[in-house]
Amino acid sequence: METLYAEGSQLSLAVSESGRDWAVPEQQLTVMILEPASAPTMSVVMKVSFEDARSGCTRLAILKMFDRRFAPSVRRRINPVYDDDAESAWCEYVRDGKAPALFAFLHEQLRLEDEGITRPPRTEEEMRVKKGKKEGIMQWKALQLFEDETRAYATLSHFQGRYIPRFFAQVYLTVKEPSPDPHNSDDNNPTLRPEYFQIPGVLLEYVDGFNLTDLGSTNVPQHKWHSIIQQAVDAARYINDAGVINTDCQPRNVVVQRETLRPLHIDFAQCLFAEDMGWEEFGETKIMIDNQGAIGTVMVGKLQRAGVKLPEIRYNRFRDWGRVGRILTHFPFAVTPWSGVGYGVGVGVLILAWVVVRRRGILRGLNYFRNR
Ligand SMILES: Nc1ncnc2c1ncn2[C@@H]1O[C@H](COP(=O)(O)OP(=O)(O)OP(=O)(O)O)[C@@H](O)[C@H]1O
Ligand SMILES: [Mg+2]
Structure with missing residues (x-):
């Protein structure tokens, strides 16, 4: 399948500057792809430019998209080939209501792995279901990578611009969603859950x-x-x-x-x-x-x-x-009026002891010179 991320193409992204939720997109941002940074592995990384609405000037940035469709390291061993058929199998899988159980299963598997418990892989009866499921696994993996990346930038926000690049925004690209299941008019219809079809990404300061x-x-x-x-x-x-x-x-x-x-x-x-x-x-x-x-x-x-x-x-x-x-x-620093006085006296005594020791040292030094 032809990549969306070709040099010279424009991408229209939904931007969410705050929170890590699958928020309703707050605004739209169009970026122009200047050059792909490297052959994609875990994600698709590219140098882009965009109009900064606040300053009115054009800015350079790195766009990193966690796109299961074009990330060979995510697809490898699961299903290396991405094509229309794979996407439609995933649409069917979601429409049949199987995706929430899959994501819950993968979350649980991760938790068990953390605890050192491994489960034998489950068998699949039907090839079509399996194909859709594989896309789901890769979508979930891409979401995990995105989660870690955004969480690390948030945790290290005080290092941005110093030890790590500045984080501009988290962005989403919407893949063609399947038409809603006509038999399921429920508001909780899983087909409509954005995490299944949105491709998340991060927009970072470009470091030349x-x-x-x-x-x-x-x-x-x-x-x-x-x-x-x-x-x-x-x-x-x-x-x-x-x-x-x-x-x-x-x-x-x-x-x-x-x-x-x-x-x-x-x-x-x-x-x-x-x-x-x-x-x-x-x-x-x-x-x-x-x-x-x-x-x-x-x-x-x-x-x-x-x-x-x-x-x-x-x-x-x-x-x-x-x-x-x-x-x-x-440390049990319970501050009551008396403990406050106690801490004050304690600190005072320490300072006094330090001054005495220093002065003794100085006097000893003076005597040494006098006696020479
Ligand atoms: N903020 C940035 N400024 C400049 N170049 C960057 C920036 N972020 C990423 N790059 C370039 O893009 C490459 C890939 O980015 P990154 O390592 O984040 O993605 P990845 O999917 O993990 O790739 P890989 O698996 O190759 O490490 C980096 O090795 C670097 O050359
Ligand atoms: Mg890397």
Whole structure:
């Protein structure tokens, strides 16, 4: 099937700037595709331009669409071929009311997997149903990737423009929906649920630069390489400290801004969140997955193989600000008038002790010089 995402084409997107719900589209946005960023894998990524209604000027952006139809990594092993027949099988599947049970089943399977329980795959009786179901599985997977990406950008909102690109909007493209089932006049008709036929995407700030993995083949002077890699490693740590682990963290998913040489992490479609597992487990998982090493060790190894020796990269795998924050919030700081006085006296005594120790040190220093 011919792709919608060809260079020079225009796309009309529904925009939802707020919330993560399948909200009724708040406004329309037309983007012009300038160039596809790479061959699609998990999603379709492209450089676009659009008119910014607020400033009235044209802006560059990256549009990342979680489109099951054109993402080979999502389709592989399920049904690599997408054609009209696959889409109509999915329409039939949804119209027959089977989609809600499928999505519920997949959610449950994910939960069981998280708990380490695996179930044997279920058998299908009918090829047609199976084909529709496969499209549903891929739609669901694409939604999961979109969920993680938007959630990571929201969790890391304070890092936008610094360690990650700015997030402009979440967008939706509507695929031709099946005509509603004439036998089902119910308002809850599953055919009408938007998540089955809308293609979600994210519109991100375009970072003019190159992938960190290509650092060795750019014209960036070699004496700057170490600092760029170190900054990318540090950014991975800050992202972890904010409660996000990118399970697909790698040099390919870091873009180095050409002008400033600042590395920005991208591609948060596969993440783990401290919010879901608690800081205790998050801390252990963070060390196991090792986002910092996935950037630093990999880049140093790659450059070493090309004959370049860099100064050592600093890693800080054990400082755990997330846990420090948690301990502070759990500390029983019950403030009553008397405990307030108590804390005040305690802090005063500590300051006094510190001043005495410092002064003694200074006096000892003076005596030393006097006695010389
Ligand atoms: N904000 C951005 N600014 C500039 N380039 C970007 C941006 N986001 C993505 N890209 C480019 O698009 C490529 C693919 O983006 P991304 O990694 O988010 O998608 P993906 O579907 O996970 O792709 P892949 O599986 O190839 O990693 C990146 O390697 C990068 O070159
Ligand atoms: Mg990527």
